[in-house]
Structure formats: C-alpha cells, structure tokens
Amino acid sequence: MRITVLGSGGWGTALALLLLDNGSAVTLWSHRREAAEAMAQTRENPRLAGVELPRELVLTSSMESLEESELVVLATPSFAVRETARLAAPYLHPGTILVSAAKGIEKDTALRMTEVIEQETLSACPTAALSGPSHAEEVGRRSPTGCVAAARDPAVARQVQDIFMNPRFRVYTNEDVVGVELGGALKNVLALCCGVCDGMGLGDNAKALLMTRGMTEMARLGVALGGRKETFAGLSGMGDLIVTCTSRHSRNRRCGVLIGEGLGAQAAIEKVGAVVEGYFAALSAHQLAEQSGVEMPICRCAYEVLYQGQPLSSAVERLMGRSRRHEVDESWI
Numbered sequence: 001m002r003i004t005v006l007g008s009g010g011w012g013t014a015l016a017l018l019l020l021d022n023g024s025a026v027t028l029w030s031h032r033r034e035a036a037e038a039m040a041q042t043r044e045n046p047r048l049a050g051v052e053l054p055r056e057l058v059l060t061s062s063m064e065s066l067e068e069s070e071l072v073v074l075a076t077p078s079f080a081v082r083e084t085a086r087l088a089a090p091y092l093h094p095g096t097i098l099v100s101a102a103k104g105i106e107k108d109t110a111l112r113m114t115e116v117i118e119q120e121t122l123s124a125c126p127t128a129a130l131s132g133p134s135h136a137e138e139v140g141r142r143s144p145t146g147c148v149a150a151a152r153d154p155a156v157a158r159q160v161q162d163i164f165m166n167p168r169f170r171v172y173t174n175e176d177v178v179g180v181e182l183g184g185a186l187k188n189v190l191a192l193c194c195g196v197c198d199g200m201g202l203g204d205n206a207k208a209l210l211m212t213r214g215m216t217e218m219a220r221l222g223v224a225l226g227g228r229k230e231t232f233a234g235l236s237g238m239g240d241l242i243v244t245c246t247s248r249h250s251r252n253r254r255c256g257v258l259i260g261e262g263l264g265a266q267a268a269i270e271k272v273g274a275v276v277e278g279y280f281a282a283l284s285a286h287q288l289a290e291q292s293g294v295e296m297p298i299c300r301c302a303y304e305v306l307y308q309g310q311p312l313s314s315a316v317e318r319l320m321g322r323s324r325r326h327e328v329d330e331s332w333i
C-alpha cells in the first residue's frame with residue numbers, strides 16, 4: 001500500500017517506520033524543506049535520535065506524493081492539523097483513507113481533529129482516529145505498544161487496524177470516535193497537572209487522586225458530548241492517561257514539573273522545547289465544560305493556573321476543600 005505520513009516529528013516518524021515495517025511504500029512529509037533534506041542526508045530525525053531511517057523511506061516537503069497515496073496519516077501537532085489538511089485536500093482522491101494521529105482539540109472552535117480534517121476536505125474521504133498509550137520514542141524502537149483505531153464506519157476502522165497492526169503494535173477497533181479523540185486530548189491536561197504534583201513534591205497519593213478523579217471528569221464530558229463512558233476505560237482513555245501522567249517521555253508531565261517547581265507556564269513550555277498539547281487542551285476543555293454545563297473542577301483549576309495566573313497553592317486548596325461527595329454516584333464507569 002502507498003502511504004504518506006504528514007508531519008515529521010517524532011510521532012510521525014515512528015508511525016512511518018512502523019508502516020514501512022509492515023510492507024507499505026511510505027513517504028514522510030515535512031512542512032520545512034530543510035528538515036526533509038537534513039533527514040534524507042543523515043538518515044536520522046533529531047526528534048527520534050538514535051533510530052535509523054531506512055533508505056526505503058522517502059522524505060519530502062512536497063504534497064505531490066498524496067496523488068498516489070491510498071492512506072494518509074496526519075501526525076502534526078493539533079494546531080497545525082487544519083492548515084495541513086487544507087494543503088493536502090487538492091491532492092486527495094475520494095477513496096483515500098485519512099487517519100488522524102494528532103491528540104488535541106482545536107483552539108477557538110473546540111473541534112476534534114477528525115472534525116477539522118473533514119471540514120477542510122469536505123468529508124470527501126473516510127476518516128479515522130488512531131490513539132492510545134504510544135510514546136514515539138518506544139514505537140520507533142519497536143517496543144510492544146497497543147492503540148485503538150476509531151471510525152464511525154466499522155469497515156474503515158478494520159482497514160486501519162489491518163494496515164497498522166503487527167506483532168509489536170497491537171490495534172483494537174472502536175466506533176466511538178468522540179470518546180477516543182477526547183480521551184487522547186484531555187489526558188494531556190491531567191498529565192500536566194500530575195507533573196505539577198511532582199514539581200511541588202505533593203507525593204504519589206496526590207497524583208493517584210488526580211488521575212482517578214481526572215478520569216471521572218474526562219468521561220463525564222465525553223458522555224455529554226456523545227461519547228461512550230466505557231471508551232474511557234480503554235486504551236485511549238485510561239491507557240493513555242497512565243502513560244502520559246507517569247512517563248519520563250511525556251512533554252506534558254515535564255512541563256507540569258517545571259510549573260510545579262515555580263516557572264511560569266510560558267517559560268516552562270519554552271524550556272520543554274516542544275509542543276505541550278495539554279496547555280492548549282486546558283483552554284478547550286474549560287470552554288467545552290462551560291458550554292456543556294459539565295463540572296470539571298480539576299480541568300477548571302488547570303485553566304485558571306495556566307491562563308489566569310491562579311497560585312498553585314490556591315488551586316490545591318480549592319480542590320481538596322470541595323464539598324463532600326459520594327464516589328460511586330460520580331464514577332466514570
């Protein structure tokens with residue numbers, strides 16, 4: 001199968017290598033010509049240091065490869081998905097499968113990534129979302145990984161499953177695109193919060209509390225927006241939450257640690273030196289919660305700390321001082 005991966009960051013590169021391993025003819029696209037040329041020369045991506053890029057992997061900054069592609073993966077940061085889909089649209093054929101591998105919610109519109117892609121491509125192509133606990137650093141080194149392919153059409157989800165799955169990359173299917181995409185986006189907010197916990201030295205108990213109650217918030221909003229609560233018990237919900245909140249590879253957690261240690265949000269993001277999706281998702285989660293009338297106290301505090309300058313100590317006091325609740329009545333499953 002002829003496949004183009006749009007986005008040559010660590011995640012896009014790892015997916016390109018995976019698809020190449022599976023026998024597909026793969027082109028990896030970068031929005032910067034210099035980046036594509038540098039990788040073609042060194043056969044390495046600085047975002048995935050130490051992993052060789054085989055000669056069979058075509059590196060380009062041209063969209064022309066899309067004209068021959070049967071499947072296109074959009075693996076850019078969430079803020080670049082709309083522009084990338086717009087650039088790709090003229091080259092796509094109606095039968096081309098579009099797979100969103102970006103985990104985020106668009107700023108201002110609060111749209112999920114597949115919704116953004118469908119807007120820009122006029123829903124001319126079948127779309128799917130690929131999500132789950134999948135750090136590029138490990139997928140690129142062929143470590144065992146599991147993800148979920150979500151599409152409204154079960155046949156499309158199965159096609160994506162067959163194309164991506166191999167003995168080291170297990171893929172499940174799901175028709176709940178809303179739940180899968182929201183899980184992938186909202187867990188970044190909670191990972192940032194867990195990093196703050198670590199930076200402040202609040203301990204493992206506090207982090208476990210945040211993760212568990214954060215899962216409740218994710219599912220509550222997901223159901224209000226049309227998702228299924230059981231999806232949040234799966235790979236795109238609990239699975240991705242666990243890995244992003246605890247892993248040394250997590251940029252969101254790392255950013256949170258810096259904030260917990262006293263840096264401002266913007267200074268922390270600059271020090272991380274890469275896109276921190278949780279920062280943008282905190283604003284979108286707050287907007288969606290307000291619009292839906294859904295209570296999300298953790299995400300609200302994250303928004304107030306990141307965007308309104310609320311002191312961390314005040315946020316902790318507010319969360320711990322909330323009125324008494326019954327756990328099961330608010331349970332996420």
